[in-house]
Ligand SMILES: Nc1ncnc2c1ncn2[C@@H]1O[C@H](COP(=O)(O)OP(=O)(O)OP(=O)(O)O)[C@@H](O)[C@H]1O
């Protein structure tokens with residue numbers, strides 16, 4: 318299981334602490350604690366208790382003393398990360414400086430924007446994972462156990478949404494080295510791609526990397542075999558690929574890998590590196606039969622634990638005799654996304670070379686992919702988030718009216 322990320326919210330104003338807790342509640346893999354400090358307490362960690370991974374401290378009128386208490390703490394007695402929420406009004410440069418001395422990763426000004434706060438915390442969570450050596454947190458592969466299941470469509474839609482909606486620097490890596498079409502789907506004309514990057518891997522740094530990716534106007538970067546090339550098995554050595562992935566991990570917040578279902582040594586290496594593997598399946602027997610085979614290979618041959626694998630049902634039809642429950646039971650995996658069939662939107666977007674979010678923002682397929690992107694960002698679907706006090710109050714008032 319992914320390790321729970323422990324967040325402690327401290328400060329002197331109960332309503333502000335609650336507001337932050339409500340903003341962070343939709344994030345998965347998070348354990349939230351609130352510590353309302355007594356009036357006289359100026360040490361944010363003055364109350365006894367285990368150190369959190371992330372301390373979110375809200376400054377009060379005694380901001381200098383609070384930040385000072387954090388600055389003088391020995392490193393071993395500090396939380397892994399600190400996020401400081403400033404006083405209302407203009408952010409005070411003096412406080413920002415002190416916060417930086419205390420090791421703060423960010424300084425948030427009031428009024429709070431819930432989405433911005435969530436993104437910050439998610440980013441810090443990723444940074445800590447990466448610093449602790451589990452930097453593969455950003456890698457997600459999409460593949461279909463049966464050709465044509467929709468892995469490339471889903472991977473591209475999500476990679477674009479990660480950039481366009483969540484502003485996460487992201488790379489779409491097309492590892493279908495023979496028939497990949499992500500450059501075409503995004504109307505990109507790359508000069509150098511995966512082959513060239515692999516050949517130059519020993520010399521590539523952050524700056525040089527830019528020459529090997531194609532940048533979509535949205536900000537999404539794409540890397541794959543050039544449309545004119547076909548890479549054969551053996552053209553991609555494991556060492557080069559491993560090295561390239563390490564460079565990419567250091568440079569992107571999220572890497573979405575479009576992976577063909579060809580079981581070879583490249584496949585094993587990629588699967589081993591991925592934090593998440595998303596199987597895109599359709600509601601038919603061949604998908605399920607191939608899916609079962611693939612799940613067995615992942616578990617038994619590649620030692621992938623089930624918590625790293627999730628299902629997306631593509632081209633979902635409510636009246637199909639194979640239900641979602643049938644699919645979950647057969648593959649013993651959790652469905653995290655349900656994408657309806659929408660030939661017109663998907664086909665037109667691909668033909669025009671425009672991402673779905675731009676071409677058909679309101680279409681059901683785009684909406685479903687947005688939900689799935691939320692899952693990638695660690696946001697729980699609304700129905701899983703416990704109602705907050707204000708939501709309960711609103712519901713109660715609505716019932717009264
Ligand atoms: N939800 C959907 N609604 C309608 N058409 C879809 C949907 N998802 C995918 N398609 C279409 O199905 C076809 C196959 O999709 P895609 O290329 O994404 O699948 P794939 O699993 O990557 O296939 P391959 O095995 O060739 O790599 C494409 O023509 C695509 O436009």
Ligand SMILES: [Mg+2]
Nearest residue numbers: 468469493575
């Ligand atoms: Mg594909």
